[in-house]
Structures are given as C-alpha cells and as structure tokens.
Amino acid sequence: MTSLATSTSTAEVATAEAHGGHADLRLFGLATFLVADGMTFAGFFAAYLTFRAVNPLPAGSTYELELLLPSINTMLLLVSSYTFHRSGRNLLLGQMGPCRGWLLLTAALGAAFLGGQMVEYFSLPFGLTDNLFASTFYALTGFHGLHVTLGVICILLVWFQTRSGGRVTSAAPFGLEAAELYWHFVDGIWVVLYGILYLL
Amino acid sequence: MTVASPNDFQDSLQPQGWLRYFSFSLDHKVIGLQYLVTGFLFYFIGGAMAGVIRAELASPISDFVSRETYNEVLTLHGTVMIFLWIVPVVNGGFGNYLIPFYVGARDMAFPRLNAVAFWMIPPAGILLIGSYFITGSAQSGWTAYPPLSLTTPALGQVVWIVSVLLLGGSSIFGGINFIATVLKLRRPGLRLMQLPMYCWAMLGTSILVVLSTPVLAGTLLLLSFDIVAHTGFFNPALGGNVVVYQHLFWFYSHPAVYIMVLPAFGLVSEILPIHARKPLFGYTTMVYSIMAIVVLGLVVWAHHMFTSGTPPWMRLFFTIATSFIAVPTGIKFFNWLATLWGGKLALNSAMLFSCAFIVNFVFGGITGVALAQVPFDIHVHDTYFVVGHFHYIVYGGTVFVIFASIYHWYPKFTGRLLNEDLGRLHFLLTFVGFNLCFAPQHWLGLNGMPRRVAEYDPSFTTLNQISSVGALLMAISSLPFLYNVLVSAFRGQVAGDNPWNALTPEWLTSSPPPVENWIGEAPLVKHPYGYGVEEDTLSVEAATGRDLWSGAGRR
Numbered sequence: 001m002t003s004l005a006t007s008t009s010t011a012e013v014a015t016a017e018a019h020g021g022h023a024d025l026r027l028f029g030l031a032t033f034l035v036a037d038g039m040t041f042a043g044f045f046a047a048y049l050t051f052r053a054v055n056p057l058p059a060g061s062t063y064e065l066e067l068l069l070p071s072i073n074t075m076l077l078l079v080s081s082y083t084f085h086r087s088g089r090n091l092l093l094g095q096m097g098p099c100r101g102w103l104l105l106t107a108a109l110g111a112a113f114l115g116g117q118m119v120e121y122f123s124l125p126f127g128l129t130d131n132l133f134a135s136t137f138y139a140l141t142g143f144h145g146l147h148v149t150l151g152v153i154c155i156l157l158v159w160f161q162t163r164s165g166g167r168v169t170s171a172a173p174f175g176l177e178a179a180e181l182y183w184h185f186v187d188g189i190w191v192v193l194y195g196i197l198y199l200l
Numbered sequence: 201m202t203v204a205s206p207n208d209f210q211d212s213l214q215p216q217g218w219l220r221y222f223s224f225s226l227d228h229k230v231i232g233l234q235y236l237v238t239g240f241l242f243y244f245i246g247g248a249m250a251g252v253i254r255a256e257l258a259s260p261i262s263d264f265v266s267r268e269t270y271n272e273v274l275t276l277h278g279t280v281m282i283f284l285w286i287v288p289v290v291n292g293g294f295g296n297y298l299i300p301f302y303v304g305a306r307d308m309a310f311p312r313l314n315a316v317a318f319w320m321i322p323p324a325g326i327l328l329i330g331s332y333f334i335t336g337s338a339q340s341g342w343t344a345y346p347p348l349s350l351t352t353p354a355l356g357q358v359v360w361i362v363s364v365l366l367l368g369g370s371s372i373f374g375g376i377n378f379i380a381t382v383l384k385l386r387r388p389g390l391r392l393m394q395l396p397m398y399c400w401a402m403l404g405t406s407i408l409v410v411l412s413t414p415v416l417a418g419t420l421l422l423l424s425f426d427i428v429a430h431t432g433f434f435n436p437a438l439g440g441n442v443v444v445y446q447h448l449f450w451f452y453s454h455p456a457v458y459i460m461v462l463p464a465f466g467l468v469s470e471i472l473p474i475h476a477r478k479p480l481f482g483y484t485t486m487v488y489s490i491m492a493i494v495v496l497g498l499v500v501w502a503h504h505m506f507t508s509g510t511p512p513w514m515r516l517f518f519t520i521a522t523s524f525i526a527v528p529t530g531i532k533f534f535n536w537l538a539t540l541w542g543g544k545l546a547l548n549s550a551m552l553f554s555c556a557f558i559v560n561f562v563f564g565g566i567t568g569v570a571l572a573q574v575p576f577d578i579h580v581h582d583t584y585f586v587v588g589h590f591h592y593i594v595y596g597g598t599v600f601v602i603f604a605s606i607y608h609w610y611p612k613f614t615g616r617l618l619n620e621d622l623g624r625l626h627f628l629l630t631f632v633g634f635n636l637c638f639a640p641q642h643w644l645g646l647n648g649m650p651r652r653v654a655e656y657d658p659s660f661t662t663l664n665q666i667s668s669v670g671a672l673l674m675a676i677s678s679l680p681f682l683y684n685v686l687v688s689a690f691r692g693q694v695a696g697d698n699p700w701n702a703l704t705p706e707w708l709t710s711s712p713p714p715v716e717n718w719i720g721e722a723p724l725v726k727h728p729y730g731y732g733v734e735e736d737t738l739s740v741e742a743a744t745g746r747d748l749w750s751g752a753g754r755r
Contacts, residue, residue, distance in 0.1 A: 022305070022309075022384075022385055023384065025309045025310070025380050025384050025385070026310075028380055028384060029309065029310055029313070029376050029377075029380050032375075032376045032379055032380065032410060033372070033376055035410055035411070036372050036375075036376070036410045036411070036413070036414045037414060038414075039410070039411055039412070039414040039415055040414040040415065040417060040418040041418075042415070043414065043415035043418040043419060043448050043451070044418055044422075046447075046448070047419075047422070047433070047444050047448060050441065050444050050447070051433075051440075051441055051444065054441060054444075055439060055440070055441050056439075057439070058439060128429060128431060129429065129430055129431050129432070129438075131432075131439060132432055132433070132438070132439045132440055132441075135425070135431040135432060135433055136433070139421075139422060139425065139431075139433075143418075143421075
C-alpha cells in the first residue's frame with residue numbers, strides 16, 4: 001500500500017525539511033568510524049599476539065619492558081578521560097569558564113603523555129628495525145601516539161571554538177562531544193595496548 | 201502558496217546541468233552517477249588488461265608481452281576490477297543513487313563525506329594506472345603476498361599500497377554513510393522490515409566494509425614499512441611471519457567477496473519482482489540470510505590459506521564455516537526461483553541478465569563449496585580452477601547484475617529507455633563469451649595449470665585458445681552496450697516516470713528525479729513488492745503517480 005502526499009502545501013514542508021535537515025547524526029557517524037578505527041588496532045593487536053606466540057626472537061632480545069613510565073602514562077590518560085568528561089558536563093551546564101579550564105588540562109595531560117612516550121622511545125635499548133618485537137612495538141605505540149597527537153590538536157581546536165562567540169556552545173556541543181568520544185576511544189585503546197604490550 | 205522549483209533547493213554556487221557531474225556535488229544522485237561512470241571507465245581499462253592476459257595465454261610461450269609486463273598487467277587487472285570497478289559501482293554507484301529513495305530521504309546522511317568518498321577514487325585510479333607508465337607498477341598480484349611483494353620493484357608496490365589505502369578509505373566513508381542512512385534516516389512511519397531488499401544488502405555490506413577494510417589498511421601500512429623502512433613484519437629473512445600477512449589480508453579480502461556480491465544480491469532482488477510481477481518470495485528469510493552471510497563471512501577467511509601450513513583444527517573450522525555459507529546463499533537462490541515461479545515474466549534485457557546471474561552464480565557457488573573442502577582445495581590451490589570459480593562469482597554474478605541494473609535503472613537515470621534489441625544482443629554475446637572464457641578454466645585448473653604464469657604446458661593450448669575466444673566475444677559484447685548507453689541518452693524512447701510499473705519508491709517520482717528526490721513529501725511505501733496481490737492492485741495504480749510530479753519535477 002502506498003500513500004502519496006498530493007497537496008501543494010507539502011512543498012513548503014519539503015523545503016523546511018530539506019533545509020532544517022534531519023536529526024544530527026554526526027556523533028553516530030563518528031562512532032561508526034571509531035569502530036572501523038578500532039578494527040585497525042584489532043588487526044595490529046592480532047598480528048602482535050601471533051608474532052609473539054609463533055616467532056621466536058633472536059638471542060639476547062626480550063619482550064620485557066620498563067613498566068614505570070608507561071604506567072604513569074596510563075594514569076595520565078585515564079585522568080585525562082575524567083577531565084574531559086568534566087569539561088563536557090560543564091559545557092552542558094553552560095559554565096564556559098570551568099569547561100575551558102578542564103579542556104586545557106586534558107590537552108596538557110595528553111601532551112604530557114606524548115612527552116612521556118618520547119622519553120620512553122629515547123631510553124629504549126632497541127630501534128625500529130632491530131627485531132620483530134621492536135618493529136611491532138614502535139608500530140603499535142606509534143600508531144596510537146598519532147591518534148593521541150590528533151586528539152590533542154582536536155582538543156585545542158575545541159578549546160578555541162568554546163571562546164565566547166565560538167561555534168561550540170551548550171546549545172551546540174557537537175565539537176566538544178565528538179572530541180570527547182574520540183578521546184575516550186583513544187584512551188580505551190591504550191588500556192588494551194598497555195595490557196598486551198607491557199603487562200602480558 | 202507556491203510550489204518551490206527544484207532549483208531553489210540547490211546551492212547557487214553549485215554548477216548546474218552537465219557540469220554538476222564534474223563538480224564536488226553533494227547530490228546523492230549525481231554522486232551515484234559519478235561512481236557509475238568512473239567505474240565503467242575503469243571497467244574498460246581493466247577489460248583491456250584482461251585482453252592482454254588472454255592474448256598472452258593464447259599461445260603456450262611468452263610472446264605477446266614480456267614476463268614483467270605480464271605480471272604488472274595481471275596485478276593491475278585484479279586491483280582495478282575489484283577496487284575501482286566492482287566495489288565502487290555496486291556499493292557507491294547504485295547505493296548512492298537508490299538508498300536515499302528507498303529509505304524515503306532527500307539525500308544521504310552525510311552528503312559532504314559522500315562527495316569526499318567519491319573524489320578519493322579518481323586520484324587513486326590515476327596513481328595506480330599511472331604507475332604502470334611512469335615507474336612500473338606492482339607485480340605481486342592483487343594479493344601482494346610477501347615476500348613476493350618485498351622482492352618485486354619497490355616503487356610500484358608502494359604506489360599500489362597508497363592507491364589501495366585511498367580506495368579503502370573511500371569505501372569506509374561510504375560504508376559509514378550507508379549504515380547511518382539506512383538505520384537513522386528512514387522516513388517516519390517506515391519500518392526496517394518494510395525496506396526494499398537492497399537496503400538490507402547495503403546495510404550488511406557496509407557492516408562488512410566497516411569491520412574488515414580497516415584491517416587491510418593496517419596490514420598494508422605494515423607492508424609499506426617492510427618495503428620502505430626495512431622492518432621485518434612479513435619478511436622471514438628478518439624474523440617476520442608471512443602467514444600473518446595472509447591472515448590479515450584475507451580477513452578483509454574474503455569479506456570483500458561479499459562486499460562485491462551482497463549488493464548484487466540486493467539489486468537482483470529489486471529487479472526480479474518487478475519484471476516477474478510477483479512479490480519477492482520470502483522477504484524475512486532473505487533478510488536473515490543476508491545477516492547470516494555477514495556474520496559467517498567474517499569467520500571463513502582462512503579457507504584461502506589451506507596450503508599455508510594451517511594447523512588441522514584451523515582447516516576443520518574454516519571448512520565447516522565456509523560450507524555453512526552455502527545455507528543462507530541457498531535460501532536466497534530458492535527465494536529468487538520462487539519469485540520467478542509462476543510469474544508473468546517480461547524477458548527483457550534486465551531480466552535476461554538477472555536470470556543468467558542466477559545460473560552463473562549457482563555454478564560459482566558450487567565450485568566455491570568444493571574449494572572449501574581441504575583435500576580438493578590442496579589439489580587445485582593456485583590453479584586456474586580458482587580463477588574460473590572467482591570469475592563465475594564476480595563476473596557471472598556481480599557484473600551480470602550490474603548490467604541488469606543498468607538496463608533496469610537507465611530510464612530512471614536519464615528518462616529514456618535503452619534499446620531492447622541491442623540489449624538482447626549484448627546479453628547473448630556476454631553470456632556466451634563469459635561461459636566460453638571461464639568454463640574451460642575449471643578443466644585447466646583441475647589438470648594443473650597454475651595461475652599468474654605467462655607460459656604453460658602446450659597440452660593446454662586448445663582450451664586456452666577457446667578461453668581467449670570467449671574473452672574476445674566479451675570484448676565485442678561491450679560495443680553494442682556502449683553504443684546503446686551513449687546513443688539512448690539522446691535518442692532513446694522516452695520512458696515516462698515509471699516504465700516498469702514498479703512500486704519501489706525511486707519510481708514514484710519523475711525520471712530523472714528532481715534535486716531533492718520528491719516535490720512534496722516522500723511516499724510511504726510499506727509494501728515495496730506488492731505485485732499481483734489482489735489488495736495491492738489498487739496501489740499499483742496509485743503508485744504510478746506520474747501525473748503528480750512528472751511536470752514539475754523534470755529539469
């Protein structure tokens with residue numbers, strides 16, 4: 001059965017519909033994209049675990065890694081997820097001052113994580129091409145670090161957009177919400193990565 | 201109250217008329233046709249490469265092109281046909297054109313992302329094909345297995361990787377868009393189980409795209425490190441593991457077969473009921489079998505790797521999982537046959553191609569189940585049997601459906617019908633040529649002719665020559681087709697808005713449709729396949745609805 005609208009007045013409805021647009025699906029789209037992005041990591045993780053199970057390392061190499069720095073880094077990221085959450089809460093309540101403050105703190109924590117990662121890279125006894133584990137280590141942490149870098153840039157961008165007169169407001173929170181979703185995703189990936197790369 | 205003209209909807213900065221097709225247009229119909237036409241350009245390029253391959257194989261010695269060129273051509277043929285022709289056309293082309301109509305929307309969920317996804321394709325294609333002329337292209341086949349891909353010339357391989365990454369990104373963006381559009385952009389009042397089957401096929405396909413394509417992207421990144429930075433992920437000489445590459449590659453590339461063929465299942469499910477004037481048989485089972493194929497399709501990849509030292513438990517698991525796929529696929533076949541059974545068949549070109557699809561795909565499906573059995577697979581692994589099987593799936597299956605869809609939807613795209621006599625000639629040449637080309641390859645493979653090699657045992661000569669004649673027929677078959685689509689756009693018989701008396705929503709507007717699909721509200725089509733059922737006879741007449749929009753909607 002088909003019902004058809006025939007009256008000319010529906011043309012106005014159509015115009016309104018067309019320009020008013022549909023429900024905002026951008027977060028849904030981003031979430032779908034993050035599923036895809038997560039699958040890239042899943043592929044890397046699967047590769048790493050298989051390498052580890054099947055391919056013996058050359059004599060003298062080891063899977064053991066220094067734990068202190070990465071553990072601090074993990075804490076930094078977990079705290080940054082919380083600070084971002086606080087920022088989002090403040091935005092929805094219209095408290096722009098605290099919102100922007102928490103944002104900056106989140107960006108600072110992200111930057112501190114990247115700094116810690118750099119320190120770790122320079123203190124490691126192996127380079128990119130030394131052995132299979134070294135390559136996989138740098139590929140995994142590097143790919144994740146790329147995500148963190150992008151996240152910090154996004155946070156600073158959102159921070160800029162939350163200035164008075166900016167495009168991110170409590171009535172239009174998409175920019176911040178998107179960055180927050182992405183940031184939580186990147187943190188979640190790190191937790192898995194930390195688990196299988198450092199703890200396992 | 202005035203009726204808004206379609207042009208009012210459009211951004212005044214966007215080009216109008218034919219220039220739209222060369223612009224960053226956000227209109228899903230323009231983007232759909234951009235995908236289609238671009239895809240066909242690459243089809244003819246890939247076809248020319250197939251021509252080179254078949255010309256080389258017409259004689260047992262390597263005499264037509266050099267061995268390196270042969271490797272380049274077979275690599276490019278596979279890559280172009282999969283990533284630049286079939287995937288973009290059945291997903292991006294028809295998906296973009298039809299899905300917004302089917303869900304009753306005015307455009308896709310993310311029109312700008314949609315345009316970005318399309319415009320990633322031409323640069324990728326130019327890179328890929330340009331590499332042949334500039335640096336020499338990749339030579340390791342479309343699978344790019346290491347260590348072969350590490351030992352063949354590096355530059356061509358890197359260009360190949362960049363190109364495939366671009367195409368993968370395009371595919372993921374498209375997939376996100378389709379998922380959001382089907383799930384979230386449905387017209388109010390339209391339920392999921394009332395959607396035309398192509399929506400379900402695209403939903404399933406897009407889930408596969410989103411879940412599996414990123415794995416390929418990550419894998420190719422690692423492969424590029426191996427080539428550029430001399431890491432050893434997949435290089436046994438450096439302690440790496442080539443089989444991991446195969447696992448990751450096939451985790452994408454087996455679902456890729458369903459990414460290529462599920463949309464074709466959807467399209468053929470739209471075409472058959474209309475030309476048989478019967479409801480689609482077994483709608484619900486069709487939906488569930490699509491979703492079953494999606495789930496199973498993700499867990500069968502290692503059946504491509506039975507000769508890669510896979511342990512027995514893995515062989516057992518993947519053999520059984522693969523055999524299971526025959527069940528939902530079989531359900532779909534019987535549903536199509538039951539749709540045709542007792543129908544009032546109009547044996548036009550669209551229908552001929554659709555029926556041939558069923559025949560070809562059953563054959564390809566049966567050889568597929570055979571290939572899933574380990575003892576048989578080990579015997580024919582990497583032989584022409586696999587080549588024959590694969591082409592029965594993607595050419596006999598998907599490409600036949602693409603042609604059926606062109607004959608079916610061309611009036612929607614242009615407002616004019618394609619010439620039926622030329623269409624039947626095209627069908628006859630394609631069907632005979634296709635079977636002549638690929639059926640003998642099964643025999644060749646069973647008798648041990650390896651794939652991807654320019655030379656072969658002279659005892660295989662006759663069948664290879666028959667195969668090459670079939671390829672020539674296929675090449676000739678594209679001539680009436682090309683003439684038909686080019687000339688009919690200007691001189692074809694005017695189709696009217698709904699030449700097939702169809703009930704699916706894309707026909708319930710003018711042909712070609714106005715910019716935002718409908719002047720007025722989108723129709724609510726709850727029974728897209730209500731043909732020939734008594735209570736729906738009325739709605740067929742209501743649904744033809746030409747008088748409502750045909751005048752105002754035409755551009």
